[in-house]
Amino acid sequence: MAFSPAPVLEDLVADPLPRLTKQTHDESGLRRELAVIRDSGVATQRDERARRAALALCCRGVRELPQAIGLLVECLDEPGVLYRITEAIFRHGANITYVAGGARREAIADLQLEISGAADDTRLIADIGAVQGVTRVTVVPTFQTIYGKRVIVIGGGAQVGMVAQGAISEADRHNIRGERISVDTIPLVGEEQLAGAVRAVSRLHRARVLVLAGALMGGEITQAVREIREAGILVLCTSMAGSVPEAADVVVSDPVEAGVMAVMLIAETAKFSTELVRGKRY
Amino acid sequence: MAFSPAPVLEDLVADPLPRLTKQTHDESGLRRELAVIRDSGVATQRDERARRAALALCCRGVRELPQAIGLLVECLDEPGVLYRITEAIFRHGANITYVAGGARREAIADLQLEISGAADDTRLIADIGAVQGVTRVTVVPTFQTIYGKRVIVIGGGAQVGMVAQGAISEADRHNIRGERISVDTIPLVGEEQLAGAVRAVSRLHRARVLVLAGALMGGEITQAVREIREAGILVLCTSMAGSVPEAADVVVSDPVEAGVMAVMLIAETAKFSTELVRGKRY
Numbered sequence: 113m114a115f116s117p118a119p120v121l122e123d124l125v126a127d128p129l130p131r132l133t134k135q136t137h138d139e140s141g142l143r144r145e146l147a148v149i150r151d152s153g154v155a156t157q158r159d160e161r162a163r164r165a166a167l168a169l170c171c172r173g174v175r176e177l178p179q180a181i182g183l184l185v186e187c188l189d190e191p192g193v194l195y196r197i198t199e200a201i202f203r204h205g206a207n208i209t210y211v212a213g214g215a216r217r218e219a220i221a222d223l224q225l226e227i228s229g230a231a232d233d234t235r236l237i238a239d240i241g242a243v244q245g246v247t248r249v250t251v252v253p254t255f256q257t258i259y260g261k262r263v264i265v266i267g268g269g270a271q272v273g274m275v276a277q278g279a280i281s282e283a284d285r286h287n288i289r290g291e292r293i294s295v296d297t298i299p300l301v302g303e304e305q306l307a308g309a310v311r312a313v314s315r316l317h318r319a320r321v322l323v324l325a326g327a328l329m330g331g332e333i334t335q336a337v338r339e340i341r342e343a344g345i346l347v348l349c350t351s352m353a354g355s356v357p358e359a360a361d362v363v364v365s366d367p368v369e370a371g372v373m374a375v376m377l378i379a380e381t382a383k384f385s386t387e388l389v390r391g392k393r394y
Numbered sequence: 395m396a397f398s399p400a401p402v403l404e405d406l407v408a409d410p411l412p413r414l415t416k417q418t419h420d421e422s423g424l425r426r427e428l429a430v431i432r433d434s435g436v437a438t439q440r441d442e443r444a445r446r447a448a449l450a451l452c453c454r455g456v457r458e459l460p461q462a463i464g465l466l467v468e469c470l471d472e473p474g475v476l477y478r479i480t481e482a483i484f485r486h487g488a489n490i491t492y493v494a495g496g497a498r499r500e501a502i503a504d505l506q507l508e509i510s511g512a513a514d515d516t517r518l519i520a521d522i523g524a525v526q527g528v529t530r531v532t533v534v535p536t537f538q539t540i541y542g543k544r545v546i547v548i549g550g551g552a553q554v555g556m557v558a559q560g561a562i563s564e565a566d567r568h569n570i571r572g573e574r575i576s577v578d579t580i581p582l583v584g585e586e587q588l589a590g591a592v593r594a595v596s597r598l599h600r601a602r603v604l605v606l607a608g609a610l611m612g613g614e615i616t617q618a619v620r621e622i623r624e625a626g627i628l629v630l631c632t633s634m635a636g637s638v639p640e641a642a643d644v645v646v647s648d649p650v651e652a653g654v655m656a657v658m659l660i661a662e663t664a665k666f667s668t669e670l671v672r673g674k675r676y
C-alpha cells in the first residue's frame with residue numbers, strides 16, 4: 113500500500129484534537145516511529161501509529177487518540193448475532209479491534225465492540241442497531257482510552273507485590289500527566305503455569321511490557337520469554353536463579369525499581385529509552 | 395498426535411490433585427471436553443484441559459469449566475476476515491465469547507478467539523483454517539484458564555499499591571491451591587476519570603470485584619458504583635470521605651485487608667460469603 117508520511121501528518125494536524133494535553137516528549141522517537149510506519153505500509157497499523165506520531169509531533173501533547181470507537185451492544189444471547197454485526201461492520205469497510213462478551217441476563221447479552229476505520233461512525237452505529245437480534249447500541253469509551261497500556265507482572269506473590277507497588281506509584285505519576293497505564297498482575301507457582309501465563313501476554317489486549325518477578329525461573333519459562341520478545345513485548349525481570357535473566361531485555365535487582373522502570377519504558381510522558389537499558393543489569 | 399482419553403483420565407486421577415475443590419458440576423460437559431481434547435491432539439492445551447476435565451470428572455470439584463476453546467488465528471490484516479470467521483463459527487451453531495486483535499506484523503494480524511458451544515471443535519477449527527485470509531489456526535489456552543477471575547483496583551496510587559499488596563498475597567495463596575485470580579490495577583486522579591474507569595469494569599472480560607481505594611470519592615463515581623453493582627460486580631472500598639462508602643457492598647478501613655477480602659470473596663478455595671459482609675464496615 114502506498115504511503116507517504118508527510119500528507120498524513122498534515123491531514124492529521126488539521127483534525128480536531130480532542131485530547132490535547134501538555135506533555136512534552138521525545139521528537140526523535142516519534143520521527144523513528146513515523147519511519148517505521150512509512151516502511152510497514154499496513155493500513156491499521158499505519159493509521160493508528162501515524163496518527164499518534166503525527167499528532168504528538170505537531171502538538172507535543174496528544175497521546176491516546178480515540179481512533180477506535182467503543183460500542184456496548186445489547187443483543188439476544190444466541191449464535192449468529194455477532195456474525196450479523198460483523199457483516200454490517202464489514203460493509204462499512206471497518207476493522208473490529210476488540211470484541212468481548214460482558215454481562216448476561218436472561219436471554220440478553222452485552223457485547224463490547226471496538227471498531228476502527230469506518231468512514232461514517234454515525235451510520236455504522238445505526239446499521240449495527242438495525243441488525244436482527246440487537247436491542248440497543250450505546251457508545252462507550254474504548255478500553256485503550258480508559259485503562260491504556262498494560263504492564264503485566266507475573267511471578268511469586270512476595271515479589272509481584274513489590275513490583276506492583278513500584279509500578280503503580282510510577283503509573284500514578286504518569287497518569288496524572290495524561291498517560292493511561294494500568295498494572296495487571298498474577299501470582300503463580302510452577303514452570304508450566306508460569307510459561308503458559310508468559311506466552312499468553314503476547315495475546316493480551318494492550319499488553320506492552322512484562323515483569324517477571326521471582327527467585328527461580330528457567331526452562332520453558334525462558335523459552336516463553338524469547339517467544340514473546342519476538343512478538344514485540346518488552347521483558348524485564350528481577351535478579352534471580354535460573355536462565356530467565358539471560359533471556360530478558362533488562363534485569364533489575366530491586367523489585368520496586370523493576371516496576372518503576374517498566375512503567376518508565378512505556379510511558380510517553382517519560383524520557384527513557386529501551387535502547388539505553390537493553391541487556392543491562394541494575 | 396495419537397491420543398486416547400481413558401489412560402490420560404486414569405493417569406491424571408492418579409496424579410496429585412492440585413485443583414481439588416468442593417463444587418459440583420456438569421458431567422456431560424466434562425465428557426464433551428474430554429472428547430475435544432482427544433480429538434484436538436494439541437499437547438499443551440490437551441494436557442492442561444485433560445487434567446482439569448479429568449480431575450473435575452473424578453473429583454466433582456472444578457467449577458470454572460473450560461467449555462470455551464481458545465484459538466489463535468493468524469490472518470491477513472484486512473476488513474472482512476473476522477466477518478468470514480464468524481460466519482464459519484455461526485454455521486457450527488457456536489458462540490464467540492471473546493475476540494481481540496493481538497500482534498500485527500507486516501500484512502499479518504493475530505486474533506485471539508474464544509468460542510463455546512460447537513458440537514465438533516475439530517471440524518470448527520478446520521473450517522476456520524479454511525476461511526479465505528486465514529493463514530494459521532493454533533489452539534491456545536483461554537484467558538479464563540490462564541489468568542482467571544479479575545480483581546480490579548482503582549484509585550489513588552498510595553492506596554491502590556497497598557490494596558494490590560494484600561490482594562496479590564492472598565491471590566497467591568489461592569492460586570497455589572488451584573484457583574486462578576489476577577489483580578489488575580490503575581491509579582487515577584479526577585472524578586470524571588475515576589467514574590469512567592469504574593463504569594468500564596462491568597464491561598471488562600472476567601472482572602468480578604472492584605476495590606476503590608482513595609481518600610475522597612463521590613458524585614459521579616458513586617453513581618458509577620451503583621450501576622456496576624446492578625451489573626453484578628461486587629464493590630469494596632476503603633474508608634474514605636465522600637459518598638462512595640454508602641454505595642459500596644463493603645467498606646474496609648485497612649487497604650491491605652481490603653485487597654485480601656476482595657480475593658477471598660471471589661475465590662472458590664475460600665470459605666467466605668458476600669452475604670456475610672454486605673453492608674458492613676471493617
